[in-house]
Amino acid sequence: MAGARxxxxxxxxxxxxxxxxxxxxxxxxxxxEEPTSKNLxxxxxxxxxxxxxxxxxxxxxxxLDISTIRDTRTGKFARQPKDPKVRxxxxxxxxxxxxxxxxxxxxxxxxxxVNTFYLNFMVVQEDTAKIWTExxxxxxxxxxxxxxxxxxxxxKAYTKLKLQVNQDGRxxxxxxxxMFNTD
Numbered sequence: 001m002a003g004a005r006x007x008x009x010x011x012x013x014x015x016x017x018x019x020x021x022x023x024x025x026x027x028x029x030x031x032x033e034e035p036t037s038k039n040l041x042x043x044x045x046x047x048x049x050x051x052x053x054x055x056x057x058x059x060x061x062x063x064l065d066i067s068t069i070r071d072t073r074t075g076k077f078a079r080q081p082k083d084p085k086v087r088x089x090x091x092x093x094x095x096x097x098x099x100x101x102x103x104x105x106x107x108x109x110x111x112x113x114v115n116t117f118y119l120n121f122m123v124v125q126e127d128t129a130k131i132w133t134e135x136x137x138x139x140x141x142x143x144x145x146x147x148x149x150x151x152x153x154x155x156k157a158y159t160k161l162k163l164q165v166n167q168d169g170r171x172x173x174x175x176x177x178x179m180f181n182t183d
Contacts, residue, residue, distance in 0.1 A: 013144040015144065016142050017049075018045050018135075021135070022044065022132065022136070023047060025044035026123065026124070027041075027042055028041055028042075028105070028121040028124065029090065029122040030056070030119070030121050031086055031121070033086070033120075036085065036086055038086060038089055039057070040124075041054040045066070045136070045139065049142075049145065050159050050160070052064045052066055052107070053163050061163055061164050063160065064119070066136070066145075067140065067145060068111065069109045070109060070116055071107075072105065072106070072108070072132070072134075072137045072140070073104075073105070073106040074104060074129040074130055074133040075102055075129075078106040078120075079104070079106045079118055080101060081120075102129060103126070103129055104122055105120075105121045105122070105132055106118055107121070157179065160179065161176065161179065
C-alpha cells in the first residue's frame with residue numbers, strides 16, 4: 001500500500017446545473033384538494049437551482065426551497081384528484097385514449113421524511129412532466145447542494161429576496177423581516 005495515491009477513489013462532485021426547460025419555465029395547472037382550487041401558473045427554477053417558484057394570475061411569487069423536496073412523481077405514482085369537479089376540469093375520463101395521469105406532477109416536500117406535504121400540478125404541454133420530475137429530483141438529491149459553503153447559503157438568501165420583488169422591482173421590507181425573524 002506504500003504506492004497508493006490518496007484521493008484516487010474520491011467522488012468528483014460537479015456543480016449544480018439547471019436544465020434549460022426548468023430555467024425558462026412551463027405552464028402548469030396547480031390544483032389542490034382541501035380547498036378545491038385550480039390555478040394556471042408558470043413554474044420556474046432559479047439559475048442556481050435553489051428554489052422552485054411559480055407565479056399565477058395575481059403575479060405574486062410562491063416559492064419552495066428545492067433542498068426540502070423529498071420526491072417527485074409523475075404518471076400512475078402522482079396524486080390524482082378525488083373531487084369529481086376537479087377531475088372533470090383536468091380531463092379525467094374524457095376518452096379511452098386520454099391519459100391525463102401522464103401529465104400530472106406531484107412534488108413531495110417537507111422538513112424530514114415523516115412530515116411531508118404535497119404540491120400537485122398538471123402540465124399544459126405534452127412530454128413536459130417527465131422532464132420536470134427527473135430534473136427536479138436531480139436538483140433535490142444533489143450532494144454538493146446539501147453540503148454547500150457559507151457563501152452559497154448567503155447567495156441562496158439573496159436569491160430568495162430577489163425572487164420576491166414587488167411590481168416596481170424592489171424588495172419589500174416585509175420579506176426581509178420575514179427572512180430574519182426569530183420567532
